[in-house]
Amino acid sequence: MTEIENRMLSDATFQAERAEVLKTWPSGGTVDFDAAVAVQAALPPEKRFALALAEADAEGRTLLQPRAGVALIREHEALLNGLSPYCDVLPTTIDAYTRHNRYAEAQEGIDRSRAAGTSLLNGFPAVNHGVDGCRRLVDALSKPVQVRHGTPDARLLAEITLAAGFSSFEGGGISYNIPYAKHVPLERSIRHWQYCDRLVGRFEEAGIRINREPFGPLTGTLVPPFVSHVVAIVEGLLALEQGVRCLTLGYGQAGNLAQDIAALRSLRRLANHYFLNAGFTDYKLTTVFHQWMGGFPEDEAQATAVICLGALVARQARATKIIVKTPHEAAGVPTLEANQAGLKATRQMVNMISDQNRVDSPDIQTEIDVIEAEVHAVMREILRLGRGDVARGIVQAFASGVMDVPFAPARANLGKLTPVRDNFGAIRLFDAGHVPLPDDVLAFHRDKIAERARAERREPSFNMVVDDVRAISASKLVGRPA
Amino acid sequence: MTEIENRMLSDATFQAERAEVLKTWPSGGTVDFDAAVAVQAALPPEKRFALALAEADAEGRTLLQPRAGVALIREHEALLNGLSPYCDVLPTTIDAYTRHNRYAEAQEGIDRSRAAGTSLLNGFPAVNHGVDGCRRLVDALSKPVQVRHGTPDARLLAEITLAAGFSSFEGGGISYNIPYAKHVPLERSIRHWQYCDRLVGRFEEAGIRINREPFGPLTGTLVPPFVSHVVAIVEGLLALEQGVRCLTLGYGQAGNLAQDIAALRSLRRLANHYFLNAGFTDYKLTTVFHQWMGGFPEDEAQATAVICLGALVARQARATKIIVKTPHEAAGVPTLEANQAGLKATRQMVNMISDQNRVDSPDIQTEIDVIEAEVHAVMREILRLGRGDVARGIVQAFASGVMDVPFAPARANLGKLTPVRDNFGAIRLFDAGHVPLPDDVLAFHRDKIAERARAERREPSFNMVVDDVRAISASKLVGRPA
Amino acid sequence: MDEAARSYKIVLGVIGADCHAVGNRILTAVLTRGGIEVVNLGVMVSQEEFIEAAIAEDAGAILVSSIYGHGELDCQNFRARCEERGLGDIVLYVGGNLVIGKQDFATVEARFREMGFDRVFPPSVDLEQVIGLLRADIDARRPMALGHNSGRFVVEARA
Amino acid sequence: MDEAARSYKIVLGVIGADCHAVGNRILTAVLTRGGIEVVNLGVMVSQEEFIEAAIAEDAGAILVSSIYGHGELDCQNFRARCEERGLGDIVLYVGGNLVIGKQDFATVEARFREMGFDRVFPPSVDLEQVIGLLRADIDARRPMALGHNSGRFVVEARA
Numbered sequence A, B: 001m002t003e004i005e006n007r008m009l010s011d012a013t014f015q016a017e018r019a020e021v022l023k024t025w026p027s028g029g030t031v032d033f034d035a036a037v038a039v040q041a042a043l044p045p046e047k048r049f050a051l052a053l054a055e056a057d058a059e060g061r062t063l064l065q066p067r068a069g070v071a072l073i074r075e076h077e078a079l080l081n082g083l084s085p086y087c088d089v090l091p092t093t094i095d096a097y098t099r100h101n102r103y104a105e106a107q108e109g110i111d112r113s114r115a116a117g118t119s120l121l122n123g124f125p126a127v128n129h130g131v132d133g134c135r136r137l138v139d140a141l142s143k144p145v146q147v148r149h150g151t152p153d154a155r156l157l158a159e160i161t162l163a164a165g166f167s168s169f170e171g172g173g174i175s176y177n178i179p180y181a182k183h184v185p186l187e188r189s190i191r192h193w194q195y196c197d198r199l200v201g202r203f204e205e206a207g208i209r210i211n212r213e214p215f216g217p218l219t220g221t222l223v224p225p226f227v228s229h230v231v232a233i234v235e236g237l238l239a240l241e242q243g244v245r246c247l248t249l250g251y252g253q254a255g256n257l258a259q260d261i262a263a264l265r266s267l268r269r270l271a272n273h274y275f276l277n278a279g280f281t282d283y284k285l286t287t288v289f290h291q292w293m294g295g296f297p298e299d300e301a302q303a304t305a306v307i308c309l310g311a312l313v314a315r316q317a318r319a320t321k322i323i324v325k326t327p328h329e330a331a332g333v334p335t336l337e338a339n340q341a342g343l344k345a346t347r348q349m350v351n352m353i354s355d356q357n358r359v360d361s362p363d364i365q366t367e368i369d370v371i372e373a374e375v376h377a378v379m380r381e382i383l384r385l386g387r388g389d390v391a392r393g394i395v396q397a398f399a400s401g402v403m404d405v406p407f408a409p410a411r412a413n414l415g416k417l418t419p420v421r422d423n424f425g426a427i428r429l430f431d432a433g434h435v436p437l438p439d440d441v442l443a444f445h446r447d448k449i450a451e452r453a454r455a456e457r458r459e460p461s462f463n464m465v466v467d468d469v470r471a472i473s474a475s476k477l478v479g480r481p482a
Numbered sequence C, D: 001m002d003e004a005a006r007s008y009k010i011v012l013g014v015i016g017a018d019c020h021a022v023g024n025r026i027l028t029a030v031l032t033r034g035g036i037e038v039v040n041l042g043v044m045v046s047q048e049e050f051i052e053a054a055i056a057e058d059a060g061a062i063l064v065s066s067i068y069g070h071g072e073l074d075c076q077n078f079r080a081r082c083e084e085r086g087l088g089d090i091v092l093y094v095g096g097n098l099v100i101g102k103q104d105f106a107t108v109e110a111r112f113r114e115m116g117f118d119r120v121f122p123p124s125v126d127l128e129q130v131i132g133l134l135r136a137d138i139d140a141r142r143p144m145a146l147g148h149n150s151g152r153f154v155v156e157a158r159a
């Protein structure tokens, strides 16, 4: 593989690659770009993701989106139509075999699910169902629908689902590798996602706006805001380069209200800063807030409280969209009813907060300052490492630990950075690993953690981290000693 | 009846009255004060309400308390013991017949409930069960238990329950009349509550601290904070005069976060101001926050979101205690499970907020300023009307509309004051009635309502009020036109 | 119009020892806005008071609210009492949180219809719909009003 | 102490295409803290990899996590494969969100025990308890270890 670079794929490169991609599973044979454009062009306005986002953004509304995916088309259709009245935009969550391009195993899952009369897959195997199956699905819905997955190589998945009328595609070469894969080299997944982004860019050039959403929360577990912000910004830059023009950047709830509001506010500002500086002006940027992505409490009432806190802060921070959890989160893939319950609780909370005073405080401003300093420091180093090329830079940054995602399974991630909560529940750095943060920022983290350590009368250690990881499911924000 | 005055009842008056009170239902015959003191003195520390409150206050914790009451002793005991693991202090909600001293009807309810095998009463008829029945109950519990009711004349109820080991008694001559009765003259209920307070004062003098809690939320429906604050302060003064020394003042959630936080913060400060000014120094003051007391959404997930918002703001405002609602609120008296669910959701939210940054903002400060100006203005007029006597003053204030509770059923209440939400959901005065607020405060209300009217392109009117009353159950805070 | 308004007169109140006053205020406001003449007895109204008022006001319907859970106890024999007082045909509605706890509405409805109520409503009822039903039910129970109405129709058609 | 630690050696991993890495990190930390020697294979581990590692490391138990819902598909024939490779007696634990959706744990447990797992754990399991069970189960499955253990007891008693 030649060295990765952040440059738009040429038509020749794209077309040659495309021929190969479509051969990787029989259903690829039915994909045709012109037909795909026609399918997209025929979608009524209420089924276009980019429109829903643009309207919500203009009107200051917050859209709700659940997660949902089961093995069989008819069941999946029923599931989405059961959710539709309670949400604004629809998902289709892809199963884990498809995410790893293990289509044969996915097929086995489909067959066994048919036999068992219940879904044995944790998502919808869109590649196996093919363009026709996916189109049947899209036709049966009345709201925009997005592909949500976790696929390092999503090229075939993108070809098939976009040809079928899905109008938004989640993921990115970093965010769908580091938290989701083990052995996939980062340059490879980034290269595969350049393909996906270029495909979306080609739709854009054909007059079809497809929304792209890098996956914000990463591992969902004590991720410091600057870490996910850097990934979001870099994936945004990579997507823009391939012609993507409708971007939704994400953030996963950390739990501390001031930090969460600061994170969402700074995300928009920082992204615009880097996008404009890279010479892009004609894009549409929106944000998505993920309700708590770490371990949930088992009890459904407690889980609903976690959901409600996320709904509140998402709305206080004026996110364009919320990805909604369910009271079944800790147990397993939710039933329709549990999913509806999550949406209804979220809607009630969002509605009650919608009209209220804008929230501001010195604490929020401090968090914004810290996040911005962190992001700028890491971005500077990424650009230095890549000699101005952000694709090359991010690969080297991960290799050297300049970028480091906590609790990530990927070999491509160093795994030295270790987060821990401070005395107020905000996420700080217990160990910054090799991430080149300014001294005053590091001192800030140290002081904050020391404050907690004093309050708990114990030394900061990995035990504290373990306690924090388990805290929310144990009904606390900060994992204090018993 | 001689004119009411705020003066400690003499022993002779009290004893003579007592003889009459204990005759009003056969179970009164078994009450003996010395025996009652002995029962209270024998309570272990973990069953003393005043202790639980004092400890929570000292440690900055927030106690949770449900509502619960069914017709029969055994069932009620099972209910409370089922709730006990999820809360900190226990309630016993009294049925509505007992609240109106209709003990014969309560007896019928008991008998029919026995026959039906299910409670046909909306609470626990403590007077009918008598001292022995109530003692059996208290003995079977392991946490402090409070009498919660709505009784204009609670003298016999207080005698019986305090003799049985209940260690806290809710209510007051205003707060248990205006929202709960129709024909009861205010001077009469105040006089009857002087008796209850004097009874508690006598326990205090005998070395037994009984907690007293005026009922904060009143009608629970768009009550402006100053209205409930004035009632709380006046009832506090009346109770202190009779020798009560452990007071918990209450406030019902209004829905706007800034206003709610301001309300709870100002309540403590204002109460201390008036109590100290009246010469009392040796009392213990705590606060109780009632989760939304108006109409709830029918859907349980939505109801849980309302509960969670209340839990959040109660904890942000550092209330000493939260009265917890349930997902069944809109439907009917909750099952044990629904009650547990409300407690679990509340606990999760309180825990997640507990460690977080103190919330402060200019909006909160503005609300505090407004509330303080309002309370001082009304208190000044009450004292003027009563020629320094707060009991006389409050009666005249209600008669003339200087004090006025919205949506109250009592004839003793003028009912001219009409609240409405502003554009941010805070409760303002659409019509101040005869309440003598300063001009700048009235102008503030007017401006705030005009701002909303402009946003909704309609004139402020009673239709707007009707919309606001129904808003939360229709999933909104502000009742906007469709 | 004045005449039309007078012809839909109802007595409204909250029965028993029930103090819930908010729904009563809302009902009064919405029904009045909908052209119904409301004689509002407020909260804590006994069966006798309802019946007295209905007779005195010559009302076409009695709307009973019960919110606090004692509805079953408080509403017993209401229809029989009406009959005793010569109001056997009056339209009787009941609504609110009629029983203790969250119960299946169909069985609650059946129980109260058994007790002689013409219609039974949960708290979530759409009040605009109630106005329509009320007009229809009052008209249907008013035999001589039929002629009167059709006469009026002719007059209006001429005008 | 060093010897005691070596005698409780286990292989740990997350099976199939499952990428959930957090529980695996927590398990490693808590088991290690509890004196268990953990050979951690991380996420996305195949049955073969588990078995190879158990043989190579002479482990007393294999702890399989499945979090993502495909546990039923991924764990099939695990015990049979172990037997094929001469690990018929190895202690086999499985835990996590083993099936799709919120299902009654007792039936899930039965299904996985049927598949040959010695113990089956829900996500909410107390890990301190697991440490105790693990020691006991490994000891029980180690016939020659019995003599070794009692020998050691004598040695220790002498020291």
Ligand code: B12
Pocket (backbone or CB within 6 Å): A067, A069, A093, A094, A095, A096, A099, A122, A123, A150, A179, A180, A218, A219, A220, A221, A293, A294, A295, A296, A297, A328, A329, A330, A331, A332, A333, A334, A407, A408, A409, A469, A470, D017, D018, D019, D020, D021, D022, D023, D024, D026, D027, D063, D064, D065, D066, D067, D068, D069, D070, D093, D094, D095, D096, D097, D098, D099, D100, D101, D102, D121, D122, D123, D124, D125, D127, D130
């Ligand atoms: C964080 C998370 C993610 C992160 C994971 C990041 C990472 N790489 O680690 C991301 C966002 C990437 C992710 C992705 C997916 N996830 Co996920 N995820 C979660 C979540 C929220 C928390 C998991 C966690 O970290 N918990 C904290 C740790 C400490 O707890 P734990 O994992 O349960 O492990 C403990 C116990 O289970 C136990 N244990 C585990 N194994 C064993 C073994 C033994 C022998 C013993 C004794 C004990 C034991 O001890 C562990 C330590 O305490 C859970 C839901 C939840 N639990 O709240 C869903 C959840 C596990 N995910 C789920 C799914 C389906 C997926 C996806 C397929 C996407 C989708 N369809 O939604 C993909 C999986 C892709 C793949 N290839 O695997 C489902 C599984 C459904 C089911 N079983 O029915 C869950 C339950 C959510 C849900 N309700 O739908 N997820």
Ligand code: B12
Pocket (backbone or CB within 6 Å): B067, B069, B093, B094, B095, B096, B099, B122, B123, B150, B179, B180, B218, B219, B220, B221, B293, B294, B295, B296, B297, B328, B329, B330, B331, B332, B333, B334, B407, B408, B409, B469, B470, C017, C018, C019, C020, C021, C022, C023, C024, C026, C027, C063, C064, C065, C066, C067, C068, C069, C070, C093, C094, C095, C096, C097, C098, C099, C100, C101, C102, C121, C122, C123, C124, C125, C127, C130
């Ligand atoms: C506010 C409130 C109070 C306030 C009332 C202030 C006041 N004076 O008005 C206070 C705090 C004083 C109070 C007291 C009590 N309350 Co209360 N209260 C409520 C609450 C939260 C809201 C009621 C309300 O105002 N809703 C808004 C209005 C607009 O709606 P509404 O009352 O339902 O009325 C509408 C409809 O029902 C319908 N409707 C009503 N009647 C009719 C009739 C017809 C013919 C039609 C067509 C329609 C119709 O139209 C109305 C207008 O939209 C409800 C729970 C809820 N709904 O969320 C509990 C509730 C009604 N209360 C309840 C109880 C039990 C009590 C108490 C006994 C205390 C206790 N045990 O908890 C006391 C009663 C004392 C007494 N003597 O009555 C229970 C009733 C239980 C049951 N039926 O199983 C409820 C349901 C709470 C619960 N889940 O336990 N309460």
